Amino acid sequence: MNLDARRNVIISFFILVIGIYLFKLFYMQVVDDTWTLRAQEIAEKRKEIFPPRGVIFDRNGKKIVTNQTYYNLMMVEDSIVDLDTAAFAILIGWTPLEVRNRFKEIVEGEGTYFNKITGKRTPNYQKIRAYPFLKELTLEEMSKIAPHLANFKGFYEEATSARNYPYKSAANILGYLSEVYREEIDVDRFYKPGNNIGRAGIERFYEKELRGIKGIKYIVTSALNNAIESYADGKYDTTARQAAPLKMGMDVELQTYGEELMNKKKGCIVAIEPSTGEIISMISAPSYDPNLLVGKRNISANYPKLARDPNLPLFPRPLQAEYPPGSIFKLVQSLIAMQEGVITANTGFPCDKSLVGCHNHPSARNIAEAIQYSCNPYYYMAVRRVIQQGVKKNNFADAEYGLSKWYKHIRSFGLGETFDTDVSGQRPGLIPNPAFYDKWYGHHAWAFSTIRSISIGQGEVKLTPLQMANIVAIIANKGWYYTPHFVRSIGSKGSLPQFKKKRWTMIDQRYFDPVIEGMRMVVNQDGGTGKQARMEDIIVCGKTGTVQNPHGEDHSVFFAFAPMDKPKIAIAVFVENAGWGGSWAAPIAQLMIEKYIKRKISDKDKEKRMKEAQIAYQNVY
Amino acid sequence: MRKQERLTEYLDWPLFGALIVMLVMGLGTVYSVAFNEDAPSLFNFSEKYGRQLFWIIFSLFLGLLVFLIDSDIYRKFAIPIYLSTLVLLVIVLFMPPVHGARAWIGVGSFGVQPAEFAKISTSLLLAKYISGLTVKQQNTATVLTASSILLIPMVLILLQPDAGTFVVFTSFLFVMYREGLTFDPIILKFINSIPGVRYKETWVGSHFIPILFALVFLSVVTLLLDSVSFTISFFGMDFELSGSYGVIFGLLLLYFISWLLLQRFSTRRERSRMMVVLTLGLLISSAISFGVDTGFDKLRTHQKDRIELFLGLREDPNGDDYNRNRAMAAVGSGGFLGKGYREASVSSVRSNHVPESETDFIFCPFAEEWGFVGVVVLFILYFFILFRIIIIAERQRASFNRIYAYCVAMILFYHFAINIGMNIGFAPVIGIPLPFFSYGGSSMMSFSVMMFILLKLDAQRKEVLR
Structure with missing residues (x-):
């Protein structure tokens, strides 16, 4: 037997084993990334440091949104040793079942990761990672738990920050934060499960500007999960940076005051600074304390209550309530009629109640008086001249031509569409154009007589209170406006570019003077409907309105700007089911103007009366 | 002066060079893995790298001493050396246990493991015994005598207990196989006791040892891979298969590669015979792998538990399978090019994720830092050393030298295969060092002495008359 050939057996054996090992090593190291992930899980901790959210200031530098320190009870499953579930449940005031369910919730909430190469699906949840078991505990709550945590290995406290609203107002403007959804995490890797994201209002619109820059620290950890060193000497680490503060055009004191005035009433107030387009205050009544929606526990306790409240505190009235504008539309109609040249400032019309109903007043001899008396027949005739200009022979075609012109003018006031602004949740309202009526009645099947109710702001026309307040601002500016917006400056970068663009209406500046004169007379002349808004030393220009409400008492409406020569504030007040405009809306507007301009109220009785009145508000117990 | 010239003249430089490269790589890895910022000097003897x-x-000094001694004494004194090792192996059983095993003689850090030196003395005695036999003397008695030379130290080592070294001792069976000392006489005795049967030799009997080892290797790998599953994409369909199918798949792949090699390198006559052997081999090993897999499933729970415990197989990555899981994570995270020198995040001593990462699991930091490329380099180096030893073995005039060289090659290969196998899930976790690489004085000294005896024997090969 030739034994020398056996060395080949042994050499083949060497080659075979080395070959198999290399094959396996190639798979482990190069192809399959399971072990890489496992190694990261074992040894590397990517600690993300979230900065506190940016704070928000009002126009006078008052801090309206700040952060408060809260505590999360963190959990690392890998470090848990013989957890006494029952004792732990008692410590945090839960039942053992709730504790177990919370565990399950955390694990399942993480979802899974699918590896395309190996076809393996691995859970995102990692035992070695820290997850918040309880979120946003207050200092008192945590101080009860913390001393006992030494008995529960794997749990520890971690400071975190949550929003705090010292003025307890402007909930509808500021919005709130809530936990991110899984889908949001998939889209934007900034977020980790359990993080908060702006869910409404300013918090949502300026989410990216407010969240700041996340810091990342890479740590190499030991088998005992202790941090040993920063990975690669911190080469890849970044520091967390809090976002620059937002400066709002809002006057938080006025906002708070307005919410007090609207206490136990339904409705809204929108106040705009005409020269800048900044929204000074936007009250949606009834309102609520924004602190009610801070943190997961508060939201789950309070949100359903707010949602069930019959007074609809969550309904953003200034943005979504679409009312027929009523009398304020007469101001716009006057301007369009003059611009179209169908009337002049001195055109008079008799108050012919056979055309449309009106109250008793002398016939208007000019525009100013028409506004002062809010004369319906006057506008019936004026707007008929706009719509039926007699350019086309066919009456219907003529109406189509006239309405098209009217439509272009009215759109230049920013109506019939939402503003491109940082106010989220707007409704566009409705401004009818010929196509709208064609769809309704058929082509060339309608004329002024069909659509006459738009002349006095009734019928198809619908505007939101924000749009109406902007009309007042346009009139105060005599023909232009900046898009109404909340945020004056992001840090020191100024506002968004679209807020810096001056937008002109198609109305010549000179046509505004008679309208403003009419508004002055509404408030300041004896017999004016808005005398409740009169002030001693400031000339307020206003217009009352009564919005017909088919479901009950009419809504009381008042629009105003002041002072007349150098307008600082344009305001629209809606009080639902409060009757005619002069009764409630005008005095509230006056108090708001006085508070804003003079910072103090002279007529305390009036203030008290307004604050205490309860109108169409259902008490909730 | 003349003597000095001859020393270097007959030294096998390729092997010696490869050895030095290996030692430098090992030292570099120990330096990286046990690095202490407060004592960065390599010459700081309070740190592991300094001691290494x-x-x-x-060890090189010991090697020089060995090289100065005439190689004749190893053959002459093989029996006394062997016997004194046995005495040490008995004495060590009365020493206080360290980490649950009575393996050390000595005080504190200056201890030695007699088991390490038992490998050398057993090699020497085995070489002496087998070289004294002629082909005709290969009968039951000689096979049993050779086996007992292995078995006595093996039993003593198992009493310590030291499973790793115990397993390494089975490498001597391959040496016996190479020298034709197989278990055929024993098998023949059984077969020929059947009336009417008269065999002079059996194929199974002559190749009993490699067949046995192929079986053991196959079974262990099948069991180890049993808990792992993988997915194959086939025409857009994904099949999730258990790891034991992976073994069969690997066997098919091997079969195919061997077939290709045969087409290229063998004559036509050989080819048909080899193809029969290959095909039979494939079928039988697939059947065995499958059989082990299903047989294991049928075992009772506690039996399964015992086997799984021995193999270190547990699902819980933080439980019994801790070491293997961590080691595999470290190796697997190395990627193609590795994380870079001194960047091993999983297997550094300080992080302590992989226990014993400077000794038994030293392959981990190496593979983590240098990636697949480094692994290939290391494997080539090891293969070069093994292959070189075989070349040296085959050029010896004296069969004593040849047998001893095979002993060294097989011991090194066993250490290599089991140690790295532990790191990649192919071998149970039994603590044996990676030769010339792992931190540790005993293994370093014993491997060096073993290697330098070989180099010395080789250097003096021409003085020996056939």
Whole structure:
């Protein structure tokens, strides 16, 4: 037997084993990334440091949104040793079942990761990672738990920050934060499960500007999960940076005051600074304390209550309530009629109640008086001249031509569409154009007589209170406006570019003077409907309105700007089911103007009366 | 002066060079893995790398001593050396246990493991015994005598207990196989006791040892891979298969590669015979792998538990399978090019994720830092050393030298295969060092002495008359 050939057996054996090992090593190291992930899980901790959210200031530098320190009870499953579930449940005031369910919730909430190469699906949840078991505990709550945590290995406290609203107002403007959804995490890797994201209002619109820059620290950890060193000497680490503060055009004191005035009433107030387009205050009544929606526990306790409240505190009235504008539309109609040249400032019309109903007043001899008396027949005739200009022979075609012109003018006031602004949740309202009526009645099947109710702001026309307040601002500016917006400056970068663009209406500046004169007379002349808004030393220009409400008492409406020569504030007040405009809306507007301009109220009785009145508000117990 | 010239003249430089490269790589890895910022000097003897450097220098010094001694004494004194090792192996059983095993003689850090030196003395005695036999003397008695030379130290080592070294001792069976000392006489005795049967030799009997080892290797790998599943995409369909199918898949792949090699390198006559052997081999090993897999499933729970415990197989990555899981994570995270020198995040001593990462699991930091590329380099180096030893073995005039060289090659290969196998899930976790690489004085000294005896024997090969 030739034994020398056996060395080949042994050499083949060497080659075979080395070959198999290399094959396996190639798979482990190069192809399959399971072990890489496992190694990261074992040894590397990517600690993300979230900065506190940016704070928000009002126009006078008052801090309206700040952060408060809260505590999360963190959990690392890998470090848990013989957890006494029952004792732990008692410590945090839960039942053992709730504790177990919370565990399950955390694990399942993480979802899974699918590896395309190996076809393996691995859970995102990692035992070695820290997850918040309880979120946003207050200092008192945590101080009860913390001393006992030494008995529960794997749990520890971690400071975190949550929003705090010292003025307890402007909930509808500021919005709130809530936990991110899984889908949001998939889209934007900034977020980790359990993080908060702006869910409404300013918090949502300026989410990216407010969240700041996340810091990342890479740590190499030991088998005992202790941090040993920063990975690669911190080469890849970044520091967390809090976002620059937002400066709002809002006057938080006025906002708070307005919410007090609207206490136990339904409705809204929108106040705009005409020269800048900044929204000074936007009250949606009834309102609520924004602190009610801070943190997961508060939201789950309070949100359903707010949602069930019959007074609809969550309904953003200034943005979504679409009312027929009523009398304020007469101001716009006057301007369009003059611009179209169908009337002049001195055109008079008799108050012919056979055309449309009106109250008793002398016939208007000019525009100013028409506004002062809010004369319906006057506008019936004026707007008929706009719509039926007699350019086309066919009456219907003529109406189509006239309405098209009217439509272009009215759109230049920013109506019939939402503003491109940082106010989220707007409704566009409705401004009818010929196509709208064609769809309704058929082509060339309608004329002024069909659509006459738009002349006095009734019928198809619908505007939101924000749009109406902007009309007042346009009139105060005599023909232009900046898009109404909340945020004056992001840090020191100024506002968004679209807020810096001056937008002109198609109305010549000179046509505004008679309208403003009419508004002055509404408030300041004896017999004016808005005398409740009169002030001693400031000339307020206003217009009352009564919005017909088919479901009950009419809504009381008042629009105003002041002072007349150098307008600082344009305001629209809606009080639902409060009757005619002069009764409630005008005095509230006056108090708001006085508070804003003079910072103090002279007529305390009036203030008290307004604050205490309860109108169409259902008490909730 | 003349003597000095001859020393270097007959030294096998390729093997010696490869050895030095290996020692430097090992030292570099120990330095990386046990690095202490407060004592960055390699010459700091309070740190592991400093001590490792000391052990390397000391071992090379021992090697020089060995090289100065005439190689004839190994053959002459093989029996006394063997017997004194046995005495040490008995004495060590009365020493206080360290980590649950009575393996050390000595005080504190200056201890030695007799089991390490038992490998050398057993090699020497085995070489002496087998070289004294002629082909005709290969009968039951000689096979049993050779086996007992292995078995006595093996039993003593198992009593310590030291499973790793115990397993390494089975490598001597391959040496017996190479020298034709197989278990055929025993098998023949059984077969020929059947009336009417008269065999002079059996194929199974002559190749009993490699067949046995192929079976053991196959079974262990099948069991180890049993808990792992993988997915194959086939025409857009994904099949999730258990790891034991992976073994069969690997066997098919091997079969195909061997077939290709045969087409290229063998004559036509050989080819048909080899193809039969290959095909039979494939079928039988697939059947065995499958059989082990299903057989294991049918075992009772506690039996399964015992086997799984021995193999270190547990699902819980933080439980019994801790070491293997961590080691595999470290190796697997190395990627193609590795994380870079001194960047091993999982297997550094300080992070302590992989226990014993400077000794038994030293392959982990190496593979993590240098990636697949480094692994290939290391494997080539090891293969070069093994292959070189085989070349040296085959050029010896004296069969004593040849047998001893095969002993060294097989011991090194066993250490290599089991140690790295532990790191990649192919071998149970039994603590044996990676030769010339792992931190540790005993293994460094014993491997060096073993290697330098070989180099010395080789250097003096021409003085020996056939």
